[in-house]
Amino acid sequence: MKEQKKAPISKQTLNRMPAYFLYLKKLDFQEHQSISAAAIANDLNLNEIQVRKDLAAVSSSGGKPHKGFDICTLIEDIKAYLGYDDVNNAVIVGAGKLGQALLCYDGFSEYGLNILAAFDADPTVIHRSINSKYVYPMEKIPEICHLLNIQIGIITVPAAYAQLVCDQLVDSGIRAIWNFAPVLLNVPQKILVQNENMAVSLAILSKHLAVKLQEK
Amino acid sequence: MKEQKKAPISKQTLNRMPAYFLYLKKLDFQEHQSISAAAIANDLNLNEIQVRKDLAAVSSSGGKPHKGFDICTLIEDIKAYLGYDDVNNAVIVGAGKLGQALLCYDGFSEYGLNILAAFDADPTVIHRSINSKYVYPMEKIPEICHLLNIQIGIITVPAAYAQLVCDQLVDSGIRAIWNFAPVLLNVPQKILVQNENMAVSLAILSKHLAVKLQEK
DNA sequence: TTATTATCGATATAAATTTATCGATAATAA
DNA sequence: TTATTATCGATAAATTTATATCGATAATAA
CATH class of the missing domain: 3.40.50.720 (NAD(P)-binding Rossmann-like Domain)
Known part of the structure; x- marks a missing residue:
């Protein structure tokens, strides 16, 4: 009986999600496999901690020290969260x-x-x-x-x-x-x-x- | 030496301005001459105090007790504020x-x-x-x-x-x-x-x- | 004229959001 | 193996935004 329920995501976080999605998809075409919150923040002109919090809110597996977040997994997580999977x-x-x-x-x-x-x-x-x-x-x-x-x-x-x-x-x-x-x-x-x-x-x-x- | 400088407007307030603008312009075609913050709030599904604060931030003449804000003046104020007057x-x-x-x-x-x-x-x-x-x-x-x-x-x-x-x-x-x-x-x-x-x-x-x- | 009412604006409180701090942890280097 | 480093996640502080309270004021009604 765990049902690990995440806290509801804030409106502002929801607003930023599509930007992360676009950004990650572009990365996915390139060499990278994982990326740090700091790097994303830098590219999107956001605060690093904000990015970490945003991603933590949707990420199924979390990020790893010294590596960051797995790009593919994160894309899937965001898709699932935003309902892009539902038709x-x-x-x-x-x-x-x-x-x-x-x-x-x-x-x-x-x-x-x-x-x-x-x-x-x-x-x-x-x-x-x-x-x-x-x-x-x-x-x-x-x-x-x-x-x-x-x-x-x-x-x-x-x-x-x-x-x-x-x-x-x-x-x-x-x-x-x-x-x-x-x-x-x-x-x-x-x-x-x-x-x-x-x-x-x-x-x-x-x-x-x-x-x-x-x-x- | 007065130069009455208003406080800078918050991002959220700026975001709502165009909605007020559209709303007021529609009203302007109709009978009304002035309108209360409460009425606007009701129609736009916003909080009354929020509307009052938003309008106070751009209004040149302020609202009047028992009457509210003058619609025409308010439209002009918002236009000026948003730079719709500049080409x-x-x-x-x-x-x-x-x-x-x-x-x-x-x-x-x-x-x-x-x-x-x-x-x-x-x-x-x-x-x-x-x-x-x-x-x-x-x-x-x-x-x-x-x-x-x-x-x-x-x-x-x-x-x-x-x-x-x-x-x-x-x-x-x-x-x-x-x-x-x-x-x-x-x-x-x-x-x-x-x-x-x-x-x-x-x-x-x-x-x-x-x-x-x-x-x- | 005086009372009542609708409304504003100022100030205060509460809630949401952002940013900072810091200890924990996994990858890498020594 | 041990130290160093990049990074995370949790908690705390600061900021921004939204909402509540209340006294002041002009229009209307008595």
Whole structure:
């Protein structure tokens, strides 16, 4: 009866995990077999102790004195922790430029995201495939979502339509929304919303740049 | 000799600013003239005191008892604070789907970002305009950047080319990079890098969803 | 006019996160 | 074998961020 339960991981640690993941995967191609927290910290511009703590939180086997962490094991641990091993079925609503960009990017499967279909209102884009994913007319949302057991809806429609689309997705049984429209969606408690808010990044960039230019 | 200097704003507060901005702008279209911190907190699912503190940090005139904050003034204050009033000239390198999506989105000017041109290596996309922005061949990066006094470079090329492009941009005098490629860029200290890392969002979504599905 | 109320802002407390310290341990070198 | 060193992990201290408390104030109601 051991069931060694780790403490829940902090939000900030979770935020850094994908960076570790990317970093380690790149290393994995190269010669190395293990790596120290200090080295990672140096490359990612983080604090060494922070890295050690972050890794300790997900690592199954821990690090070894004088060697560090085994890269392969760590990658697997992070994958397992972040749920990249679980497959999540998703659809995209809005097959404009951004929607198409996401449809064409095949790297999401790396993270367990499986985009199965798209929807759009524009008659010139529906009823054809983009990167082997069929674009259905909007009316088909409920039918397809139920049929394919879709859990994630990705919203890439213009801001004005986002809430409408969101409501339809929720009614169609999806559990989570990845929202690229610059609006705050209204959803029932049980639905998870992740906003991909470019305005936030832009604001931070803009702010930092302004500060930097002034310093000069 | 007053020069009332406000305390520097915390990172977390800065992160929330764009959300306030979007929210207030939407309100502005409607009847209201002022709004309380409590109401904002309620709508954005934040803590009331947090909102009050955040707004106090940027507000020029403060809120009024029994009324709250003046919406218009607050919008202007946030705009000024985030530097949305300053114009930043930018170019996009990589006119693929994602690059085109960004080129076609006219909403960035709202945030002071002015995308003036694009670059690509693909002969089928260069020498034509996308949403009135000309796509130049890669070689033109230094010339155009200097000519147009570009401060921000947006990278939307495949991961493998990102570092190369980054180096070229830095050599061409840009000050900040908005990086959409899933790689960690190496830049001189003086250059600002903002990573738009979709994998981070996806990881968080994935993780939260996994937790939620387990609970059920 | 006076009381009541909604709201703010300042100060204080609590919680989360980051960073520092230090003893333990496995790899390497002497 | 023994000493040295790089590294970890645990615990502690410091910092940052979030939340609570409470007196002050302007709008409204009595």
